[in-house]
Amino acid sequence: MDSREPDVATTDPVRHISPGRLPDQSDGDPVIETRGLRMRYGNTDVLHGVDLRVHRGEVLALLGPNGAGKTTTIEILEGFRGRSAGEARVLGTDPGHGDEAWRARLGIVLQSWRDHGRWRVRELLAHLGRYYTPYGTPGRPRPYDTGELLGLVGLTEQAETMVARLSGGQRRRLDVAVGLVGRPDLLFLDEPTVGFDPVARQDFHDLVRRLSDLEDTTILLTTHDLDEAERLADRIALLAGGRIVAEGSAAELAARVSAKAEVRYSKDGEHHAVSVEDATGYVRELFARHGAAIGDLEVRRPSLAEVYLAMVREFESGRPATAPGELTGVDA
Numbered sequence: 001m002d003s004r005e006p007d008v009a010t011t012d013p014v015r016h017i018s019p020g021r022l023p024d025q026s027d028g029d030p031v032i033e034t035r036g037l038r039m040r041y042g043n044t045d046v047l048h049g050v051d052l053r054v055h056r057g058e059v060l061a062l063l064g065p066n067g068a069g070k071t072t073t074i075e076i077l078e079g080f081r082g083r084s085a086g087e088a089r090v091l092g093t094d095p096g097h098g099d100e101a102w103r104a105r106l107g108i109v110l111q112s113w114r115d116h117g118r119w120r121v122r123e124l125l126a127h128l129g130r131y132y133t134p135y136g137t138p139g140r141p142r143p144y145d146t147g148e149l150l151g152l153v154g155l156t157e158q159a160e161t162m163v164a165r166l167s168g169g170q171r172r173r174l175d176v177a178v179g180l181v182g183r184p185d186l187l188f189l190d191e192p193t194v195g196f197d198p199v200a201r202q203d204f205h206d207l208v209r210r211l212s213d214l215e216d217t218t219i220l221l222t223t224h225d226l227d228e229a230e231r232l233a234d235r236i237a238l239l240a241g242g243r244i245v246a247e248g249s250a251a252e253l254a255a256r257v258s259a260k261a262e263v264r265y266s267k268d269g270e271h272h273a274v275s276v277e278d279a280t281g282y283v284r285e286l287f288a289r290h291g292a293a294i295g296d297l298e299v300r301r302p303s304l305a306e307v308y309l310a311m312v313r314e315f316e317s318g319r320p321a322t323a324p325g326e327l328t329g330v331d332a
C-alpha cells in the first residue's frame with residue numbers, strides 16, 4: 001500500500017482522514033485538493049502551506065501578485081514540478097505519480113510555447129489528438145474532432161495556415177486548442193488571454209463557460225485580468241505570502257472587504273454620493289421622499305479590482321482591509 005494512503009476505517013461509512021493526508025477520489029470528491037502544499041526553491045520558501053479545493057465543473061481563478069507562486073502551484077498540480085511538502089490529489093491521484101491515462105485527462109495551456117512553427121494548424125491538432133484516442137470513453141470521446149475544435153477556438157479560417165504565420169492572438173487560440181484537444185476533465189489555463197483582442201477575449205470567455213457548463217470541465221485559471229476573473233470564475237482564490245489568504249465568489253470577497261454599496265444620484269442639479277449598507281432600502285426611501293426630483297441614479301459595489309487591491313494591501317500591512325474608496329455619507 002502506498003505510504004501516502006489515508007487511514008480509512010473500512011466498517012465506517014464516514015471516511016476518516018488523518019491530518020495532512022488526502023483520500024482517493026470518488027464521485028463528489030474535489031477534482032483538485034491540496035493540504036499544506038509547500039515549495040522551496042533553494043533557500044527561498046515560495047509556498048508556505050496552500051490549501052485548495054476545486055470541484056467538478058467548477059471554474060476557479062487563482063489570483064495573486066507577480067511571484068506569488070501561482071505558476072508554481074499549477075505546475076505541481078500538473079505533475080511537472082515536485083513539491084517540497086504537503087499533500088495533493090488531482091483527479092484522485094498524487095500528481096507526482098500520475099501515469100499516462102491520468103495525464104490524458106488533463107489539458108494544459110502554458111504561458112507560451114514556441115515550436116511546431118512548420119506545421120499547419122489542422123495537421124498539428126490532428127497529430128496531437130491521436131495520442132488521446134486510446135483514452136476516450138463512450139461518455140467522453142477523445143480527441144475532439146479537429147474541425148469542431150477549430151470552430152470552438154475560432155481558427156477555422158486558419159486551418160491550413162502554417163503555425164509560424166499566425167498572429168500572436170491566433171497563436172494563443174492555438175495554445176488553447178492544444179490544451180483542449182484531448183477533451184480534458186481538468187483544464188489548467190495559465191494567463192490564457194494575454195495578447196487577445198477584445199473579440200477574441202469575449203469568444204474565449206464564452207468557450208470557458210461552455211466547457212464548464214456543458215462538458216463539466218473543471219478549470220483552474222490564473223490571470224491578472226480581474227474583470228476576466230470576475231466574469232469567468234465560480235470562485236476566486238487569492239494567493240499571497242505563499243498561502244491562500246482569501247477565497248470565495250467575487251460577491252463574497254467584496255462583502256468581506258465592505259458590506260457597503262455606493263449610491264450616486266442627482267437632485268435639483270446637485271450630485272450626491274453616499275455609502276450605505278442597505279442600498280435597496282436607501283433608494284426606496286430616496287424616491288419616497290423626493291420622487292421625480294431624483295435623477296442619474298447609480299448603485300455601485302466594489303469591483304473585484306478594488307477588492308483585490310484592498311486585500312493585497314491588507315495582507316502586506318497585516319491590517320484588516322477597509323472599504324475601498326468609501327465615501328462620507330451625503331444626506332438626502
Ligand SMILES: Nc1ncnc2c1ncn2[C@@H]1O[C@H](COP(=O)(O)OP(=O)(O)OP(=O)(O)O)[C@@H](O)[C@H]1O
Pocket residue numbers: 041042046064065066067068069070071072073
Ligand atoms: N525554477 C525556479 N527556481 C527558483 N526560483 C523559482 C523558480 N520558478 C519560480 N521561482 C520563483 O518562485 C516565485 C514564484 O514564481 P511563480 O512563477 O510561481 O509566480 P507567479 O505567481 O506565477 O508569478 P507571475 O504572476 O509573475 O506569473 C518567484 O519568486 C520566482 O522567482
